[in-house]
Amino acid sequence: MTSSPSSSAITALSGDQIRQKFLEFYAAKGHTILPSASLIPEDPTVLLTIAGMLPFKPIFLGQQPRTVPRATTAQKCLRTNDIENVGRTARHHTFFEMLGNFSFGDYFKAEAIAWAWELMTTVYGLPEERLLVSVFEKDDEAFELWHRQVGLPKERIQRMGEDSNFWSAGPTGPCGPCSEIYYDFYPEKGLDAIDLEDDRRFIELYNLVFMELNQDDEGHRTPLSAKNIDTGMGLERMAQVLQGVPNNYETDLIFPIMTAAATLAGLTYSRANASQQTSLKVIGDHSRAVVHLIADGVTASNVGRGYVLRRLIRRIVRHSRLLGISDVITPQLATVAIELAAPVYPNLQERRSVILSELQREEEQFLKTLDRGEKLLADMLAPLKRPKHKKQKAAQLSGRDAFILFDTYGFPLELTQEIAAEQGIGVDVAGFETCMAEQRQRSQAAHETIDITVQEGLDSLGEELHPTEFCGYNQSAVTTTVTALLVGGHPAETAAAGDNVQVILAQTPFYAESGGQIGDRGYLAGTDCLVRIADVQKQREVFIHYGKVERGTLKVGDRLTAQIDLSCxxxxxxxxxxxxxxxxxxxxxxxxxxxxxxxxxxxxxxxxxxxxxxxxxxxxxxxxxxxxxxxxxxxxxxxxxxxxxxxxxxxxxxxxxxxxxxxxxxxxxxxxxxxxxxxxxxxxxxxxxxxxxxxxxxxxxxxxxxxxxxxxxxxxxxxQQRDAIVRNLCDRFKAKPDEILERVSQLQEEVKTKQKQLAQLNTELALAKTQALLGDVQTIGGTAVLISRLDGVDPQGLKTAAEWLLSKLGQGVVVLGTQPAPAKVNLIVTASAEVVQRGVHAGQLVAELAKVCGGGGGGRPTMAQAGGSQPEKLAAALDLAQTRLTAVLES
The missing domain is CATH 3.30.980.10 (Threonyl-trna Synthetase; Chain A, domain 2)
Structure with a gap:
């Protein structure tokens, strides 16, 4: 690992030591050490745990009572919003650990600032002359605490705007100013014209958020009754500083994984070029992420968290291929990642076999499509790499092509973008999204529960519709009022016998389809009408009863009995x-x-x-x-x-x-x-x-x-259905139920024997037909040529016949065609090496013949097969073979 210019006077600490010292320091200050929450948050509306404070968000929002007044955690987090920067910058990650201390209405700014400074200078031993802080531009209290309580010179305290130094949980809710501690890699440059956002010189280590305000939906801020502290220190960043390395990746938290990947690629990290080092960093980062995701219960899929996992695994595979690794790699890397983190996160060891098997399965599945997708993408990109004039727009892969890669080959859009970007080519993402939207519309068309006409009818009723009162948990029937009526999807006042209707009631015992449960069936009965209800749907808390008037007339305002089908x-x-x-x-x-x-x-x-x-x-x-x-x-x-x-x-x-x-x-x-x-x-x-x-x-x-x-x-x-089947089989086989399995097994053996006999007869027939073709051999330009039709054989049989015939010819060309099915053609061309040297190319010739038959194909110069869908044109294709071979062999 390469040393950082700032490391000489600092005592190095391992990542585990940094984490432990943080927790022990705040435990000594009265904080309860709580375990890391899962990467799958309890809140079902949040995809992943993205910050150390997320598990405490309900407490900060006042939705849950606090269980302890003070807490400290090392929280595992995962973000993918900056995934394209992973490995390319010094400090971007998907998986990272956030060290934090929290006060739930207990202590506030004075204690948080004093303890943060003590931790940084005394526990971690960072030189004071290398530390600077930022405060919110209007937070005079924090400025004075840093200056008078801590003793930091004013020139080391920077006032910054709301964009960088004011935190909020969202558009509304708890919020407040924050103060950040920065480390200076090059203090010798002095304090004139300092720019704390210059990440080549400064690194933000610790963020202290003072949650003292509440923001309403109009943007007004008022003081909270309970003031809170929420802090975050990136473990990887602190490890970079204390271990004196130039980036987070070369710390002991990640570097062993990178070293393992480099070894598998036959590389040494320090001697690798910049592109190879980037790939190793991506592999190191993503390997940590995937083991923790799987350990917390995520499995690869095309949606939600599963898609995040799949995307990360595929990026590992992609970058391993860039390093020249073609074998399955993720389980080996995961083993290293597990060994590094298991002492702190024992669930990694407990779910080791699950992690390794999931990675093995997912990588093998991806490798099956990766080669094909990469080759196709290379063909798509080739014409876009031609030199362009400066005034011309940058080359761009079409969204349709990107979608074909995704839909047919499972090639992620992000991977297409990444490979294209390596060649200076963009991707039409908007076009890709259009294709995706079209596909969704096609797939959902058959599953629409509310057709457009009905929806328009409901919309036209507007404010006349009120939420339906559902009483079906405790009642199976209720007397209620018809509040609205649609006939054939259009608003109406009355409906007659035979009409298909959509009925809205004031109250209903009918359950409307939701949560996977289908809607109830039943009937509506009035003095002069009967409506059979076949389905119930729900739109904006309005229950829509789909049915048919079987008797009488139904009118808006009618009082009737709504009765569900109790059996259903x-x-x-x-x-x-x-x-x-x-x-x-x-x-x-x-x-x-x-x-x-x-x-x-x-x-x-x-x-x-x-x-x-x-x-x-x-x-x-x-x-x-x-x-x-x-x-x-x-x-x-x-x-x-x-x-x-x-x-x-x-x-x-x-x-x-x-x-x-x-x-x-x-x-x-x-x-x-x-x-x-x-x-x-x-x-x-x-x-x-x-x-x-x-x-x-x-x-x-x-x-x-x-x-x-x-x-x-x-x-x-x-x-009952199965019993009927068994009785029917007993009658057919003249057997008892317990004898049927044996009788079926006997029949299967008999069928296998007959099939073998039939296959042997077909082979003998095909051989006889093949031998008979030797009489059709002709000589063209001094070369033996056989062009013929051979029906009754499958593609493999056609290949076997062609090879046998060419062996009998010695030197020559064999062209065979067959019609194995009503709308199918198979063609094969095989040629000896001597004939190939004279200009015959089997792959090119068979492709031309297949085109005549409405198909395509190709292959090697000596052997190629193809198919088509127009058997009526097979004779024309064989005639074309005669013409083409004559032209080549007699020239």
């Missing part, structure tokens, strides 16, 4: 509660980090999507099914309670990521089994479910698995 409701309740049991069983038996990624709760089945990097074995699925049935038979009561969201989280209720929750939430509790935020309908006791049966398990996306199952009455339907 009981079925969906059984499936919804079973879904909760299923998630609990998966967490208990497979992986506690499993989380819901989507669900469907219907009358006839349930579907549960969850994050998992691998398929579940038959034994695991059986264990999960047995566990759910055990909980059902144990007759656990269920209860639904409305409570504050913070209270629900404190009790351990599971929230689904991506769902938006209000201040009050509904919690479904199955004591000792499951507790989840859920607005759906459920059984009152698990015994009401009866039985649970897993039907299938499959993969629906990278890192996402799907279980389909049935419960309650649907199991009876399933068993």
């Amino acid at each position: 409701r009981r079925r969906v309740q059984a499936h919804h509660t079973a879904t909760h049991l299923l998630q609990a069983a998966l967490k208990k038996l497979i992986d506690e980090n499993i989380a819901q990624a989507g669900s469907l709760v219907a009358f006839d089945r349930l579907r549960f999507d969850f994050n998992c990097p691998r398929a579940l074995s038959h034994d695991e699925l059986q264990q999960v099914e047995d566990q759910v049935n055990a909980w059902i038979s144990e007759s656990h009561p269920t209860s639904a309670t409305i409570m504050a969201i913070n209270e629900a989280k404190a009790k351990g209720a599971i929230a689904m990521f991506g769902e938006k929750y209000g201040e009050q939430v509904r919690v479904l509790d199955i004591p000792g089994v499951s507790m989840e935020l859920c607005g759906g309908t459920h059984v009152s006791n698990t015994a009401e479910i009866g039985l649970f049966k897993i039907i299938s398990e499959s993969g629906v996306a990278a890192g996402i698995r799907r279980i389909e199952a049935i419960a309650g009455a649907a199991v009876r339907d399933y068993l």
